[in-house]
Amino acid sequence: MVVNSVIIINKTFRNFLLLYIIISLILLCDVLIYNCGKKSISKTEFLQGEINVLFQTSINDNILKKILENEDIIAQSVAINENFVQLKVADQDMDVILHKLNNLPMIIEAEPNYILKNNNIGNITNNLKNDTLIFQNQINDNNIIVAVIDTGIDTLHPDLKNHIWINTNEIENDGIDNDINGYVDDINGWDFYNNDNTLCSYKYNNKTKEYVSNPNDCDNHGTHVAGIIVSNYVKLINISKLNSNIKIMSLKIQGGADGNGSIAAAISAIKYATANGAKICNMSLGGYTYSRILEKTIRESNMLFVTAAGNNGNDNDVNPVYPASFDLDNILSIAYTDKENKLERNSNYGKNSVDVVAPGTNILSTIVGGNYNQMNGSSIATPYITSIAALLYSYQNYTYPISVKNIITKSLDNISLLKDYVQYPGILNTTKIIGNLSQLKIDIVEPSIMYSYVYNGKKFMVNPIIIDKGGSEICLSKWLNGKKLISDFSRGTIGHTINSNLIILDKEGFYTLYSSDYSGNEKVLTMFLHNIQGKKLFLRTEKVHLKIGERYQIEYKLIPTNATDEIKYCSSNDNIASVSNYGKVTANQKGNCRIKIQLLNKKHKYLYIIVNDQK
Ligand SMILES: [Ca+2]
Numbered sequence: 156m157v158v159n160s161v162i163i164i165n166k167t168f169r170n171f172l173l174l175y176i177i178i179s180l181i182l183l184c185d186v187l188i189y190n191c192g193k194k195s196i197s198k199t200e201f202l203q204g205e206i207n208v209l210f211q212t213s214i215n216d217n218i219l220k221k222i223l224e225n226e227d228i229i230a231q232s233v234a235i236n237e238n239f240v241q242l243k244v245a246d247q248d249m250d251v252i253l254h255k256l257n258n259l260p261m262i263i264e265a266e267p268n269y270i271l272k273n274n275n276i277g278n279i280t281n282n283l284k285n286d287t288l289i290f291q292n293q294i295n296d297n298n299i300i301v302a303v304i305d306t307g308i309d310t311l312h313p314d315l316k317n318h319i320w321i322n323t324n325e326i327e328n329d330g331i332d333n334d335i336n337g338y339v340d341d342i343n344g345w346d347f348y349n350n351d352n353t354l355c356s357y358k359y360n361n362k363t364k365e366y367v368s369n370p371n372d373c374d375n376h377g378t379h380v381a382g383i384i385v386s387n388y389v390k391l392i393n394i395s396k397l398n399s400n401i402k403i404m405s406l407k408i409q410g411g412a413d414g415n416g417s418i419a420a421a422i423s424a425i426k427y428a429t430a431n432g433a434k435i436c437n438m439s440l441g442g443y444t445y446s447r448i449l450e451k452t453i454r455e456s457n458m459l460f461v462t463a464a465g466n467n468g469n470d471n472d473v474n475p476v477y478p479a480s481f482d483l484d485n486i487l488s489i490a491y492t493d494k495e496n497k498l499e500r501n502s503n504y505g506k507n508s509v510d511v512v513a514p515g516t517n518i519l520s521t522i523v524g525g526n527y528n529q530m531n532g533s534s535i536a537t538p539y540i541t542s543i544a545a546l547l548y549s550y551q552n553y554t555y556p557i558s559v560k561n562i563i564t565k566s567l568d569n570i571s572l573l574k575d576y577v578q579y580p581g582i583l584n585t586t587k588i589i590g591n592l593s594q595l596k597i598d599i600v601e602p603s604i605m606y607s608y609v610y611n612g613k614k615f616m617v618n619p620i621i622i623d624k625g626g627s628e629i630c631l632s633k634w635l636n637g638k639k640l641i642s643d644f645s646r647g648t649i650g651h652t653i654n655s656n657l658i659i660l661d662k663e664g665f666y667t668l669y670s671s672d673y674s675g676n677e678k679v680l681t682m683f684l685h686n687i688q689g690k691k692l693f694l695r696t697e698k699v700h701l702k703i704g705e706r707y708q709i710e711y712k713l714i715p716t717n718a719t720d721e722i723k724y725c726s727s728n729d730n731i732a733s734v735s736n737y738g739k740v741t742a743n744q745k746g747n748c749r750i751k752i753q754l755l756n757k758k759h760k761y762l763y764i765i766v767n768d769q770k
C-alpha cells in the first residue's frame with residue numbers, strides 16, 4: 156500500500172490517466188481470457204498448418220528432405236534445431252501428415268504446434284512475510300541467470316536495466332552471429348515470436364524515428380514478471396539500488412494482438428536458456444493441450460521451471476494445464492491468492508498437481524516505458540516463487556531443482572484454508588527459508604561414464620553405463636562423432652540423445668559420450684571403437700547341472716582377450732533351457748540340452764545342460 160501511494164504522488168495527471176486506461180484495458184483483456192478459458196476449455200488450440208517434430212537424433216535439411224520425399228509429404232521446414240523440427244504444411248493435410256510422421260521409427264513425436272497463453276487476468280498487495288534484508292546478507296555472489304519465457308521485456312526500464320543478462324560472447328549490433336549460436340546480435344536474449352533480437356515492442360530507433368519491432372506486441376506482461384523476479388520482495392520503487400545478482404534473460408515467445416505464443420517457440424527458448432547457462436525458467440503461461448515434446452524438453456533440462464497454474468478457476472487435477480501439470484521433479488506449479496491468503500476465485504488449483512500459492516492480486520511491478528502498474532493472476536504469483544528459487548541458487552550455485560523445490564515447499568506457514576487446493580498449503584515464510592538454508596543440497600560430482608561394446612560383423616553395439624554420484628541424478632546423455640570437448644555439446648543442446656543403454660554405430664573410429672546432471676555438472680568420455688576379431692573361445696566349464704527355475708551365466712574367455720566379437724547363443728531345446736542374448740541360461744524343465752556359443756568367425760563351443768526337477 157505504501158508502494159501504491161508513492162507511485163501516484165510521483166505521476167502527473169496525464170500519466171495517471173494513461174495508467175487508468177492501461178488498467179482498464181488489462182481488466183477487459185482479463186475478462187476475455189477468463190471467459191474463453193472457463194466456459195470452454197479447448198483441447199485443440201494450435202497454429203493452423205504448423206507441426207512440431209522431435210526426432211530420435213539430430214538431423215539436417217538434406218535428411219529431412221529425403222524423409223519427407225519418401226513419405227510423399229509436402230512440407231516446408233520453418234526451423235531445425237538439432238533433433239527438433241518445425242514444419243509448415245497445408246491446413247487440410249495436417250491429420251494425414253501427423254499420422255505418417257508418427258509412424259516413422261526415427262521420430263519420437265509429431266504434434267500440432269499448440270498455443271501457449273499468458274496467464275494474467277485482471278485485479279491487492281504483497282502479503283508475504285518480509286525478511287528480505289536478513290536474507291540478502293546471507294546470499295553469496297553467484298550470478299544467477301533466470302530465463303523469462305514470456306512476452307518481451309523493457310530491458311531499458313530503470314529498475315531492470317542492471318539486472319539484464321548480457322551475452323558476453325556476442326558483440327552488440329555488428330550484424331554478425333559472433334558466438335555462432337544461430338542468433339545474430341542476441342545480446343540480452345532473443346525474440347522467438349518475431350525472430351529478431353529486439354526484446355521490447357516499444358524500442359524506438361532514434362535514427363530512423365521508427366519502432367523497431369511489431370507494434371501489435373505489448374510486452375508489459377514479461378516486463379511485469381521480470382520486475383517481481385529481481386525485486387526480491389523489496390518494494391518496487393528503487394529496486395535498482397538493490398544489489399541483486401539475478402540476471403534476467405529475456406526469451407520472448409508471445410506477441411501479436413492476442414499475446415499468444417506456441418510450443419515451437421517455447422522449445423527453442425528452453426534450448427537457448429539451457430545452452431546459455433540459465434538455472435531457472437519462469438513460465439507464466441500455459442495451454443490445455445498436452446505436448447509430449449514440451450514435456451520431454453523440460454525433463455531433459457537441468458533448469459527449474461516455475462510455472463503458472465492458470466486463471467480459469469479450474470481444477471488442474473481434472474483439466475491439466477501445461478507445462479504446470481507435467482509431473483516432473485523440476486517443475487513448480489503456482490496458484491495465486493488474495494490479500495487474505497485465500498485462493499483467488501479465478502485461480503486454478505489442484506490438490507495433487509499444483510504445488511504452492513503466492514500472492515497474485517494487485518501486484519505492483521515494472522511495465523514498459525519505465526512505468527509501473529498492478530497486475531493479477533497466477534502469471535504474477537509465479538515470479539515470486541522464481542525470485543525465491545533464484546536466491547536459493549545464488550546461495551548454493553551447485554544446488555539442483557528438486558532440492559530447491561523441497562526447501563520452498565517446507566518453508567511455509569500452514570494455512571488450512573488452502574489444503575484442498577494445493578499440495579503444499581501455506582504461505583512462504585522467508586525466515587523459515589533462511590532456517591532451512593543448511594538443508595539445501597548441492598552436487599559437485601560430475602557424472603561417471605563407462606562403456607563396453609561388441610561388433611556384430613556389421614555394426615558396433617555400444618553399451619554406455621552412465622551413473623550420477625553426488626545426488627542430483629543424470630539429466631541427459633548425448634554422443635557425437637569424433638574427439639569432442641565438453642563445450643562442443645553446448646550444455647547438452649547439441650548431440651544425439653542417448654535414450655537407452657544401447658548406441659548402434661556403423662564405423663570404426665572416435666566417438667565422444669557426454670552426460671550432465673541436474674546440478675549442471677558435465678562429463679565427456681571419448682572412446683575408440685575398433686573391431687578386433689576373436690580367434691578362439693574357451694568355456695569355463697562344459698557341463699552344468701541346474702534345477703528347474705535356476706539360472707546360470709555362461710562364462711568364457713576369448714583369444715585375443717580384447718576381442719570385440721558379439722557372441723551368439725542358441726539353445727538346442729528352449730523348453731528345457733533357454734538362453735538370453737547375453738548368455739544367461741534359465742532351466743525350464745527336466746531334461747538335457749546344449750547351448751551353442753559362437754564367435755563371428757563361426758567357431759563355436761557347446762555347453763551341456765542337465766536339468767533336474769528336485770531342488
Ligand atoms: Ca549469437
Ligand SMILES: [Ca+2]
Binds near residue numbers: 326327329331339
Ligand atoms: Ca553480433
Ligand SMILES: [Ca+2]
Binds near residue numbers: 354
Ligand atoms: Ca522483436
Ligand SMILES: [Ca+2]
Binds near residue numbers: 623624674
Ligand atoms: Ca552429480
